[in-house]
Amino acid sequence: MATTKKTTAKTAPAKTAPVKEEPVKKTVAKAEPAKTVATAAKKAEPAKTENVKVETVKKAEPVKKAPVKKAAPKKVAPKKVAPKKPVPVETKVNFFVEYAGAQVPVEEVIKNVKATYGKDAKEISIYLKPEESKAYFVADGNAEEMDVFFC
Numbered sequence: 001m002a003t004t005k006k007t008t009a010k011t012a013p014a015k016t017a018p019v020k021e022e023p024v025k026k027t028v029a030k031a032e033p034a035k036t037v038a039t040a041a042k043k044a045e046p047a048k049t050e051n052v053k054v055e056t057v058k059k060a061e062p063v064k065k066a067p068v069k070k071a072a073p074k075k076v077a078p079k080k081v082a083p084k085k086p087v088p089v090e091t092k093v094n095f096f097v098e099y100a101g102a103q104v105p106v107e108e109v110i111k112n113v114k115a116t117y118g119k120d121a122k123e124i125s126i127y128l129k130p131e132e133s134k135a136y137f138v139a140d141g142n143a144e145e146m147d148v149f150f151c
Contacts (some may be wrong), residue, residue, distance in 0.1 A: 099150050104151070
């Protein structure tokens with residue numbers, strides 16, 4: 001029994017024929033005053049042929065710096081001022097009760113009712129009967145009466 005050694009042959013990459021590089025034609029686009037660089041580059045391109053490589057050199061455009069953004073000033077909301085309400089004008093009222101040629105101011109009757117009751121009341125109702133010369137009143141639920149003198 002004879003043993004044979006198998007050798008594995010490594011496959012080498014297929015050799016290809018060297019590619020002949022043709023010289024690269026460089027064209028420089030000259031900027032004309034009224035024409036843009038893009039228009040000049042289009043004119044500089046030669047007619048396309050199959051085996052010719054053409055490189056165009058572009059002029060470096062100046063780098064534009066982004067404008068520095070300034071922080072906008074904070075907007076302060078104007079303070080809301082409530083419209084001024086007109087001050088109500090108190091009208092002074094003079095109210096008199098007249099009977100048999102004599103008169104009594106109502107403010108005097110109210111002042112005498114408060115004095116007769118003797119303490120501050122939350123609510124007072126007054127009923128004036130000049131023919132009897134009396135004032136009947138209810139102060140905080142307590143009913144009382146007093147004399148009224150017409151002068």
